[in-house]
Amino acid sequence: MKKPYITQKIAFSLLFLATLLLIIPVGLIVVIIVEKGISAITWQFLADIPRQGMRAGGIFPAIVGTVYLVSGAIIFALPIGLLAAIYLSEYARDNLLSRMIRLAIVNLAGVPSVVYGLFGLALFVIYFRFGTSILSGSLTLGIMILPIIITTSREALESVPYSFREVSRSLGASKWQTIRYTVLPNALPGILTGTILGLGRAAGETAPILFTVAAFYLPQLPKSILDQAMALPYHLYVISTQVPNVDEKIRYGTALVLLTIVLCMNLVAIIIRYRFRKKKSW
Amino acid sequence: MFKAVTPVGFLFGKSWYPISEPPQLGILPLILGSLLVTLGATVISVPIGAACAIYIAEIAPLKTKEILKAGIELLAAIPSVVLGFIGMVTLVPWVKNIFHVPTGLTALSGSIILAFMAMPTIVSIAEDALYSVPKSYKEGALALGATHWQSIYRVILPAASSGILAAVMLGIGRVIGETMAVMMITGNAAVIPQSFLQPVRTLTATIAAEMGEAVVGSEHYFALFAIGIVLFVLSFIINVTADLFLHKRNAK
Numbered sequence: 386m387k388k389p390y391i392t393q394k395i396a397f398s399l400l401f402l403a404t405l406l407l408i409i410p411v412g413l414i415v416v417i418i419v420e421k422g423i424s425a426i427t428w429q430f431l432a433d434i435p436r437q438g439m440r441a442g443g444i445f446p447a448i449v450g451t452v453y454l455v456s457g458a459i460i461f462a463l464p465i466g467l468l469a470a471i472y473l474s475e476y477a478r479d480n481l482l483s484r485m486i487r488l489a490i491v492n493l494a495g496v497p498s499v500v501y502g503l504f505g506l507a508l509f510v511i512y513f514r515f516g517t518s519i520l521s522g523s524l525t526l527g528i529m530i531l532p533i534i535i536t537t538s539r540e541a542l543e544s545v546p547y548s549f550r551e552v553s554r555s556l557g558a559s560k561w562q563t564i565r566y567t568v569l570p571n572a573l574p575g576i577l578t579g580t581i582l583g584l585g586r587a588a589g590e591t592a593p594i595l596f597t598v599a600a601f602y603l604p605q606l607p608k609s610i611l612d613q614a615m616a617l618p619y620h621l622y623v624i625s626t627q628v629p630n631v632d633e634k635i636r637y638g639t640a641l642v643l644l645t646i647v648l649c650m651n652l653v654a655i656i657i658r659y660r661f662r663k664k665k666s667w
Numbered sequence: 668m669f670k671a672v673t674p675v676g677f678l679f680g681k682s683w684y685p686i687s688e689p690p691q692l693g694i695l696p697l698i699l700g701s702l703l704v705t706l707g708a709t710v711i712s713v714p715i716g717a718a719c720a721i722y723i724a725e726i727a728p729l730k731t732k733e734i735l736k737a738g739i740e741l742l743a744a745i746p747s748v749v750l751g752f753i754g755m756v757t758l759v760p761w762v763k764n765i766f767h768v769p770t771g772l773t774a775l776s777g778s779i780i781l782a783f784m785a786m787p788t789i790v791s792i793a794e795d796a797l798y799s800v801p802k803s804y805k806e807g808a809l810a811l812g813a814t815h816w817q818s819i820y821r822v823i824l825p826a827a828s829s830g831i832l833a834a835v836m837l838g839i840g841r842v843i844g845e846t847m848a849v850m851m852i853t854g855n856a857a858v859i860p861q862s863f864l865q866p867v868r869t870l871t872a873t874i875a876a877e878m879g880e881a882v883v884g885s886e887h888y889f890a891l892f893a894i895g896i897v898l899f900v901l902s903f904i905i906n907v908t909a910d911l912f913l914h915k916r917n918a919k
Contacts, residue, residue, distance in 0.1 A: 497844025589746025
């Protein structure tokens, strides 16, 4: 065999090894959590309140808290994000302002999540006097996922072919009618995908809710949106670092529940995207 | 808060004792902690991430490619607190036993876990960059008698270099901003780090760990917000740089 081909063999094997080095730990992480966590998952674990200082009992309030937070975030972020995306892709001209907005969104997406937490603390908790509450936390998470929703929705809107708009306009539809009846329905799967990905992110984040919602230990369900609440990611953090002698089973079980929720959301997003791609006829 | 400490004293002060009297608010140990962990994570994640991107974009057969991409999306989706937890129960004891150090909660453990958080970003953006190199470049190289590897190494990689740089920058941005995982596994000691096998504390972890106890309106409280500003500025610089690299590619 000639030398360049030997080099190629070596190079390709190294690349393959590097890929394995990345993929195998991912598999291991999931397998470990599932294997050790599955035995903790019982109806009682899912539907009971934590007992004995979180060393026994279940995680029901944390699950409920996370559901409230994620729903709150989406109620707040989806309308604003969608409107912003429609404006940016359909109405805004390519000038300094729209470029500034674009750059701002790119930057917001990269801001560390703990900085969002600080922002939420300063604005919602203290300035607006919402206190540490589900409301503050939802708003903070909502702001955090806005860039994701705007970027993906905008991409979805822009991927609708220009000819669709031209045909609609030539039939006498107004610009808004075109957007409402032609562009939006065609972009819907893309928008949905982005929204669900944003939700998955919101469900798994801990740093933004540390000082805006999270209750260390609150063995009851929140009664209003101005109550504190437990949340799954924070609960996992608490029982794995702050409380000594928690049964390993409970830790793994909590990790498994959190992982399952987040991965299911991602799976749904992937399925929507996949089916949409298959159906796409342009 | 700058009544208690000058901006220079804040950024380069060597001790962080926010609750002593008077408080010492120097964040140099925290900045160095962040840099050390980030450096470690970059050293680990960039070669592996870039290699993985090349493998996915150029070499892997179609089916393998789909599986690998799904795996990487999976990794990107795992919440940081779960990664931190897994790091605590698996990686930390290993580091402790392998290097015979008193605690496994070190900068090294943090770097390894953070590398796994940076890699999905690096792989997916670098893969996009490699993929968007025109097919004709590669065909030209192959037609001139280059092997597949030579065409990748000499033609495709240089053509995609600005996109790969952007990928690396965004990966670093993700690492600097990461909070929960580092807080759980780097040991949280606010001293100037001497080696990778020591506990360190990062900027993000400091905010997350201390904000709950800081009295609203105190110097400590404002100092934590100032750390937030430092982080914001850092991520701003990184993102703008990455954006410039990406645009350079599009402009070509």
